[in-house]
Amino acid sequence: MYEPNDSSSAPQPISGIHACQVLMACDELNPTLEFLRSTLGLRIDAIFPADNPSTAMLSGHGLSIRLGVGLANGVKELRVLCDDPYQLPAGARELVAPNGVRIRLEASDPPILQPETVQELVLSNLDEETHWNVGRAGLRYRDLLPARHGGAFIASHIRILEGGPVPDYTHFHKVRFQTIFCRKGWVRVVYEGQGEPFEMHAGDCVLQPPTIRHRVLASSAGAEVVELSSPAEHITVVDHEMLLPTTATHPVRDFNGQRFVRHVAKSAGWEPWRIAGFEASDTGIGAATAGVGGVRVIRPAGEANSRTQTHNTELCFFYVLSGRLEVVVEGDRYTLTSDASVTIPGNTRYAFDRYSEDLQLIEITLPDKFLIGD
Known part of the structure; x- marks a missing residue:
């Protein structure tokens, strides 16, 4: 017997496979056979016995079905991938075959669903x-x-x-x-x-x-x-x-x-960052996304500046690559060391207060540019 964790007895690949077939039960063959043929466009590959058919094999759209009278444990639902089912009324996106099997129409190329951002520290x-x-x-x-x-x-x-x-x-x-x-x-x-x-x-x-x-x-x-x-x-x-x-x-x-x-980090340039006392290496991602999001590496440069600020961005994420940093958020102080991260919600007052000379941060923001206030 094959045990899942026993690699020595793992089953060998099976050769000569032509298709994988799912079972679908029905009480009467012809109504469901005609539905699958005319509505879903499946073709009939075989049907038997000739004098009183009770079983048919159909295929199409990458699917193979064995439809039979009285079959046990047949599928109860099919998901049919279409170009744009959302153009149809909601009630038309689900059909019921004569044998009771539900046919759900879904997009073959579903759109990106972007949830509303719920920010938090x-x-x-x-x-x-x-x-x-x-x-x-x-x-x-x-x-x-x-x-x-x-x-x-x-x-x-x-x-x-x-x-x-x-x-x-x-x-x-x-x-x-x-x-x-x-x-x-x-x-x-x-x-x-x-x-x-x-x-x-x-x-x-x-x-x-x-x-x-x-x-x-x-x-x-x-x-x-x-x-x-x-x-x-x-x-x-x-x-x-x-x-x-x-x-x-x-x-x-x-x-x-x-x-x-x-x-490439070794060929990166550095310029003053939006917070005085720091400089940034811009990755160019802001320009490449037309402002959707930006990525920069931040490090100290010159005299420290702990001025409080806010921003109106959808996301403001920092990840500590090296060194130590104290962040003051709405009056509460947090200490971050290597491999710590902080995500600061928009319209929240914060400041970089104390940090080590070897501090380096990743900054990821969406959008790339945003309003900054004191």
């Missing part, structure tokens, strides 16, 4: 009691925004424990905004239209514009990244056809209003 510190979820491909996920700002955002600190090849596949995400910052080690990735695979090292980051195909190829042991996406729940779609790298390169191609960005 969120602090996350890394310590011995920090919980890490085991995610896809054995990656460890630390949740930096548990309430998701009402579902509008997700922020994760991700660890790759074992180095080497990554069992990934060509895919893309349906998102409004998505950025990945390499925290430690290196990760080798490849992107549609962006040339040969490249390595992201600590301090590098990318903007993954909506629908750009990409794939993670390999990583160093112990590599870490910080990822922020909007909305929190978004669809990942596998592309079975595209091979990466692509033969053609399109470095400035528009992907749903955004351009791919690869920011």
